[in-house]
Amino acid sequence: MRKKLVITEKPSVAKELAKVLGTNQKTKTYFEGDQYVITWAFGHLLSLQLPEDIKKEWQQWRLEDLPIIPKHIGLKPLPKTGGQLKAISHLAHRQDISGAVIATDSGREGEAVARYILEWIKFDKPVERLWISSQTTKAIKDGFANLKPAKQFDNLYASALARGHADWLIGLNVTRALTTKYEDNLSAGRVQTPTLAFVNETAQQISRFKPEKYYTIQLKVGQEQATLQMAKPQGLKDRAQAETLVAKLKQAQGKVGSVKTSQKSQAAPLPYDLTELQQVANAMYGLSAKKTLSLIQSLYEIHKVVSYPRTDSKYLSTDIEGTLKERLSALVKFDPRAKQYLGQGAKVKQPAVFNDRKVTDHYALIPTEEPVRAEKLSTDELRMYRLIVERFMGLFADQYVTAVTKATVQFGDHTFTFKQTKVVQQGWHADSKETPTTSVDWQEGAVVPADFSIKEQLTSAPKPLTEGTLLGKMEHYGLGTPATRAEIIEKLVRSELLERRGHSLAVTPKGQQLLKLVNKTLVSPELTGKWENSLEAIARGQENQKAFITEIEAATKTLVSEIKKSETEYHDFAITNKKCPECDHPLKERNTRDGKVYVCTNCHYRRRKDPKVSNHRCPQCHKKMVIIEGQAGAYFRCLNDGTTEKMLDKKDCKKKISKHEERRLIQKVNQEEEPAESPLAAALRKAMEK
Incomplete structure (x- = not known):
């Protein structure tokens, strides 16, 4: 029997598809049934070749070799997942496999994951595409019943290729140029560099800011107050001017x-689209963009209760209008409003949400037809689900209606405007609070007493960027995509160019140096935004991939040339005053997954900056002890009372007790735990024996 090879992005998705499609025969690398053989990747199994893969001479980083612009950049398998790639190749070339189904994530990167594999294994059979926006059983069955020719998504793949090549050309060449010229690990890229510049620009505005005092004039009528309207709201700079x-x-x-x-x-x-939900989650719960994406991905893949997360649309396509009643029914036990709206016929009271022209690859984030099991969700997953459900419920709710009364009071040419708001209909805005009723009965022409006061105020500084506000700026300038923005921020943190300070973001000294060294055109968001628009246009078939790459190659040459000619000096703030004990060169401080370490700028010496905290407890105060690297080897030390203990060798730690010794020790312990016979009991025993 002829079968189709289904390629998913990860094992968990393959397992779910196999369950829905009845493909029950499981092996180490695939599931098999009567119609389908379902296998999986682990994200990307292949990546673009590095310069040294193309030409051995490029393995050494030399400024004179740049820019590196090869005629062709091929693919290469990732070392840790080569076994799975071989397994897919073997399956693809089986005689009973009639074609393939791409079932990776429905987006640009998901398309690249599967197409790279098919290109590498030289697959020459028909290819179809599964394109779904949720992982429910119904969505999967409908998707497989309506598979689309993969050719319909050739432009999406062209966009993915163009994005990969652009990042390779600019990121690799600029990073190599900066690193070799200034002899430090300096990472730059077409998206991450302008993103870093946003944070730095706000920080500079804050540092330059000087608070200024100004005055406002208030008029009180009954219990209400209004501020004098002025052409310049902060125009009164001294009190004497206000009093006059x-x-x-x-x-x-x-x-x-x-x-x-x-x-x-x-x-x-x-x-919600993904970016707005990340912004709200950051503002309300302090969650990073990456954490929020991970939570929604879990709701989508594991719990199957929300639609595809990596969406940039807040609208719904008209073809899913018929599914909304079923989605609402799934929420009856979770939200009492669902039953109310179902009783009203599940009528959508915000028809503007249906807009096919504003739906790109995927529609907005909404609940699926799958009833949620709230007890199965983590606290943060439940928070994200509630946010998504709240927006969804708003589609069926009445509008929020208020009656706003505005009364203007004139003192000559000067105007005070009083405003009173009364809620007429709560509608979707159930948590709104009505303004207390005023005692003022406003009548046109009525005389108002001159009850003035002067209020002293200070201008406020700009607020530092949080992940939420940074995501907003990235979206505004078209930097990255909803799927990549979180990872861009994480990469800047890992590269020690950006750091988190509480809920805010700050550029490190190294990051500030980089922004002075890197090309001004790369720092500006306009050029990168233009490139991102071009990538979207390629995905829609409106621009040519080759023309875009030609433009990127020209920009690469310019950027590298500017770095070579630059006379800007570089100071490495990571170099400390400490000296290497082996070669006496300065030590550099670096952040690693294991904490901060000192590394030598000349040799291979390396040590931790701070002692590593162990799980070994102090015998005196029972606090955790740290591990100290001494001349005679490592040992435990308590920072609280100074107690030290020798660390056992690994051999001693792994040494197992023999069965004979185990029995002897148990017998000894049992004997020691038996209570001794008291003198009184001994006397009684002897008396009874007589």
Whole structure:
């Protein structure tokens, strides 16, 4: 029987597809059934070749070799996953395999994962594409019933190739140029460098900021207050100026100029796209962009209760309108409003959410038809799910309606505007609070007493960027995609160019140096934003991939030339005053997964900056002891009371006790635990024996 080879992005997805499709025969590298053979990758199994893979002379980093612009950049297997790649190749060339189904993530990178594999194994049979936006049983069955020709996604693959080549050409060449010229590990790229510049620019604005004092004039009428409207809101710079103006106002008679009441209707916010949800999660719960993406990916893949997470759209396509009632039904036990809205016919009261033109690869983040088991979710997963459900419920809710009364009070040419808001209809905004009823009965032409006060205020500095606000700037300038932005921020942190300080982000001294050394065109977001727009246009078939790469190659040559000619000096802030005990050269401080370490700038000497905390407890105070590397070897030391203990060798730690010794020790312990016979008991025993 002829079968189709299904390629998924990870084992967990393959397992789920096998369950739905009844492909029950399991092996180490695939599942097999009557119709399908389902196998998997581990993310990318192949990557673009490095310069040394193309030409041996490029293995050594030399400034004179740059820019490196090969005619062809091939693929190479990743070393740790070569076995799975061989297994897929073997399956693909089986006689009973009639074609392949790409079932990787429905996006640009997911397309690249599968296409790289098919290209490497020289697959020459028909290829189809599974394109779904949720992992529910219904979505999977519908998707396999409506497989699409892979050719429909050739432009998406062309965009993925163009993105990979652009990052290779610019990132690799600029990084090598900076590293070799300034003799330090300096990483730059077409997206990460302008992202770093955003954080630095805000930090500079804060450092340059000097608070200024200014004054405002308040008018009180009953229990209400209003501020004097001025052409320049912060125009009163000294108190004497404010007092002079108040004196002038008191000379005029205050009258109510106009009283107008109008109703304002506000529809519920649209469902989330990934970036907005990451911003909200960061602001509300302090979660990093990467953590938020991981949580939603879990809700999508493992729990199957939300749609595809890596979306850049807040709209829904018209073809899923018929599924909303079923999605609402799945929420009945989770949210009591679902039953209410079902009783009203599950009518969507925000029809603007359906917009095919504003849906790209995937529609907005919404719940699936799968009922959630809240007890199975972690605390953070539940938080993310509630946020997504809240936006979804807003689609069926009435508008939030308020009646806003505005009363203007004139003192000569000067105006005070009083504003009162009354909630007419709560609608979706259930947590809104109504403004307390005022005692003022506003009547046009009524005289108002001159009850003025002067308020002293200070201008406020810009706030440092958080991950949420940085994501917003990246989205505004078109830097990266919803799927890549979180990883870009993490890469900047790993490269020691960016660091987290509480909820805020800060550029390290190394990062500040890099921004001075790197090309100004690469620092600016405009050029990178233009390139990202081109990649999207390639995915839509509106631009040519080869023309884009030609532009990138020209930019690479310019960027490398500018670095070579630059006369900017570099100071390595990571170099300390400490000396290497082996060669007397300065030690450099580095962040690693194991904490901060000192490495020699000349030889291979390396040691931890701070002692490593162990799980071994101090025998005196029972606090954890640290491991100290001494001349005679490592030993434990308590930082609290100074107690030291010898560390056992690995051989001693692994040495097992013999069965004979184990029995002897147990017998001895049992004997020691038996209570001794008291003198009274001994006397009684002897008396009874007589």
